[in-house]
Amino acid sequence: MINKQEHVSLLPYNTFGIDVKADCLIEYGTPAELKEVLRSADVQNRELLVVGGGSNLLFLSDFRGTVIRSCYRFVSVLQEDDDNVRVEVGAGVTWDDFVVYCVEHGWYGAENLSLIPGQVGAAAVQNIGAYGVEVKDIVHEVHALHVPTGEERVFGNEACRYGYRASVFKGEWRGQYIVTSVVFDLGKRPSFCFDYQHLESAVRAKGNVTLQNVRNTIVEMRQGKLPDPKLLGNAGSFFKNPVVDKAAFAALAAEYPDLSHFYVSETEEKISAAWLIDRCGWKGKRLGAAGVYDRQPLVLVNLGHATGADIRHLAEQIQRSVYEKFGINLQPEVNYIGR
Numbered sequence: 001m002i003n004k005q006e007h008v009s010l011l012p013y014n015t016f017g018i019d020v021k022a023d024c025l026i027e028y029g030t031p032a033e034l035k036e037v038l039r040s041a042d043v044q045n046r047e048l049l050v051v052g053g054g055s056n057l058l059f060l061s062d063f064r065g066t067v068i069r070s071c072y073r074f075v076s077v078l079q080e081d082d083d084n085v086r087v088e089v090g091a092g093v094t095w096d097d098f099v100v101y102c103v104e105h106g107w108y109g110a111e112n113l114s115l116i117p118g119q120v121g122a123a124a125v126q127n128i129g130a131y132g133v134e135v136k137d138i139v140h141e142v143h144a145l146h147v148p149t150g151e152e153r154v155f156g157n158e159a160c161r162y163g164y165r166a167s168v169f170k171g172e173w174r175g176q177y178i179v180t181s182v183v184f185d186l187g188k189r190p191s192f193c194f195d196y197q198h199l200e201s202a203v204r205a206k207g208n209v210t211l212q213n214v215r216n217t218i219v220e221m222r223q224g225k226l227p228d229p230k231l232l233g234n235a236g237s238f239f240k241n242p243v244v245d246k247a248a249f250a251a252l253a254a255e256y257p258d259l260s261h262f263y264v265s266e267t268e269e270k271i272s273a274a275w276l277i278d279r280c281g282w283k284g285k286r287l288g289a290a291g292v293y294d295r296q297p298l299v300l301v302n303l304g305h306a307t308g309a310d311i312r313h314l315a316e317q318i319q320r321s322v323y324e325k326f327g328i329n330l331q332p333e334v335n336y337i338g339r
C-alpha cells in the first residue's frame with residue numbers, strides 16, 4: 001500500500017500539536033514500496049522528511065517537501081533458544097506496542113523504555129533512552145534504504161555509532177538513509193536494570209520484581225512527570241542533559257552543592273538540564289502560548305495554538321538564562337524543521 005496525500009496538515013503527525021502543512025505526505029507499507037517511492041518525482045529533488053510518531057520534532061513553518069511515513073508493521077522471531085531471542089520489527093510499529101509485546105512474551109530488555117512515544121524506526125535513529133537503558137543496548141542491527149540509490153543496507157550495532165540520543169542516522173548520514181526495520185536481541189531469563197535511583201524500591205513496593213511490575217512502575221513514573229501529548233502538546237525532554245568535563249563540573253558543584261548530575265566517564269559528568277532550568281526559575285512559566293511544564297521543567301508545552309516560533313522563542317530564552325547563570329549551552333534534543 002502506498003498512500004499519497006497533497007497539501008496535508010501535519011497536526012496528527014507531531015506531538016507538539018503545531019498546525020503546519022506539508023506539500024506531500026507518502027506512507028509506505030513495505031521496503032519494496034519505499035524503493036518505488038524513492039524513485040518517484042515526489043522524492044527526486046524534493047526536500048525529504050521521515051516522520052515516525054512526530055514526537056521529537058518542532059515545525060517552524062510549513063514543510064515545502066515530501067514527508068515519508070512507515071506503515072511497515074510486523075514482529076518476527078529470527079532465532080531463539082532457552083536464553084535469548086532475536087526479533088525483527090518493522091519501522092512503523094509503535095514503540096510502546098513492541099514493549100508490551102516483549103513484556104507479554106517474557107522477553108527482557110525493553111521494559112525500562114515503556115511508554116516512550118514514537119515508532120520503532122525513529123527509536124533506533126534517536127537512540128531513545130530512559131531509566132538507565134538506551135535502545136542501543138538491545139539493537140542488534142538496523143535495516144535501512146539508501147535514499148539516493150534505493151539500495152538496502154544493514155548496519156550492525158557498532159556501525160550505528162550510537163551515543164547519547166545520537167546515531168549515525170541523525171549525525172554524519174543525516175537524510176541519507178531511511179530505517180525500514182530493526183533487529184533486537186532480548187533475554188529470556190530474568191535480568192533487570194535498576195541503575196535509575198529509586199526504581200528498584202518503587203518496583204518492590206508494587207510486589208514481585210517481574211517484567212509487568214517494572215513496566216507498570218515506569219508507566220506510573222512517566223505519567224506522574226510527563227504530560228500526555230494528547231492533552232498537552234509536547235515532545236518529551238526538549239533539551240539534552242549537557243555533558244561537561246570534570247573540571248567544569250567540579251567548579252559548578254563547589255558553587256552549587258545540590259547540583260543534580262550523573263556519572264558518564266572518568267573525564268566527563270552529565271548535568272541535569274531539568275535542575276539547571278528549575279534553578280533559573282522557569283518551572284511553570286509561560287511566554288504566550290508556550291510554557292514550561294510545572295512537574296518537569298525539561299519539557300516545553302503547547303498551551304494551545306502555539307506556533308513553532310513561539311516554542312523556539314521560549315527555548316531560546318531558557319538557553320540564554322541557563323548560559324548567563326551557569327555558563328552552560330543547552331542543546332535541543334528536539335529537531336527543528338523549517339525556519
Ligand code: EPU
Binds near residue numbers: 129274275278283
Ligand atoms: N529536577 C529538578 N526539578 C524538577 C524536576 C527534576 O531539579 O522539577 C532534577 C532532579 O534533580 C531530578 C533530575 O532533574 O533528579 C532528573 O530528572 P529525571 O529523572 O526526570 O530525568 P531527566 O534527566 O530530566 C532524562 C531523559 C528523559 C527520561 C528520564 C528518565 C534526557 C534529555 N531526558 O530526563 O527522556 O525519561 O531521564 O530516565 O536525557 C526524552 O528524552 O524525551 C525523555 C523524556
